[in-house]
Amino acid sequence: MSRPRVSVLLPVRDEEPFLGECLESLSAQTLPDFEVIAVDDGSTDATPGILEAHARADSRFRVLRQEPAGMVAASERARAEARAPLLARMDADDVALPERLELQVAAIEEEGLAAVGGRVEYFPEPTDGLRAYADWLNSLVTVEAALRDLWVECPLPGPGLTARAELVSYRDHGWPEDYDLILRIWEAGGSFRNVDALVHRWRDHPERLTRTQPAYTLDAFRRCKIHFLRRTLLAGGRAAVVWGGGPTGKAFARELLAQGTPLAAFVEVDPRKLGKWIHGAPVVPVERAGDFPGSLALGAVSGSEGRARVRALAAGLGIVEGRDFVAVA
Structure with missing residues (x-):
């Protein structure tokens, strides 16, 4: 079996209302050569059935199940199963734009980047604060801009980033695991930026982890x-x-x-x-x-x-x- 160009890490728990749209957005990627490793983190709703049905319809999807251990542990489980030289993260309640992986892989391969994100938009009804955050993030389309604002906030969208596999691991230290990853990549000398194109639709809803978990x-x-x-x-x-x-x-x-x-x-x-x-x-x-x-x-x-x-x-x-x-x- 040949190695895919990208492995998408998809930790999931109880995302029945939104999961189907997320999975369809990944299947619709213009870059065909990828795999999705979905780890069901102890879901109690219809999530497992949705995942299995999609995996039967699209052989690029693999589904693993585990007892509830958290999103960091689920991301690490997916990473351990990944086969590609590049790893992409995705959240199960979000939507990837069709050219996301194609644009990000091209940026990494052509520019020698360690990681890359892209422009985002919040939906369905973002607050003024989320709009301001998206405007800031969407301005960081050069390596210099991302480095300049590295300590303001995480300069790449955590669920919308792709990075070289050897640089990626997720840790639970009681703070945002995606920011922790980007700061370790910077510490190791890696460069990164956001591609100047909309690649990720970030869903805002009351049960988002960033609204409910103390790590954020x-x-x-x-x-x-x-x-x-x-x-x-x-x-x-x-x-x-x-x-x-x-x-x-x-x-x-x-x-x-x-x-x-x-x-x-x-x-x-x-x-x-x-x-x-x-x-x-x-x-x-x-x-x-x-x-x-x-x-x-x-x-x-x-x-x-x-x-x-x-x-x-x-x-x-x-x-x-x-x-x-x-x-x-």
């Missing part, structure tokens, strides 16, 4: 970011300077201190905060941001406009983004 809260994202920053840009006891003394900056400061990173200062433009102390660190004006040589600046302000302002201020002081400064959110 803002606190969990912050723990993940600081963990990886401490392994890389904050390694060796490097101190942090937090730009922004608002709620975002204070939350990052608390997490930095909780994980053992020294906090040198806060940088603020609000004159009412200057001269005060937050979490044991002085609040200083932008003009004094250079008083802390060797530190890493974290631009901890919310919103794209706020990040743009902080980036401009840091650049004006000669602070190099990606080495001595990162934007976080």
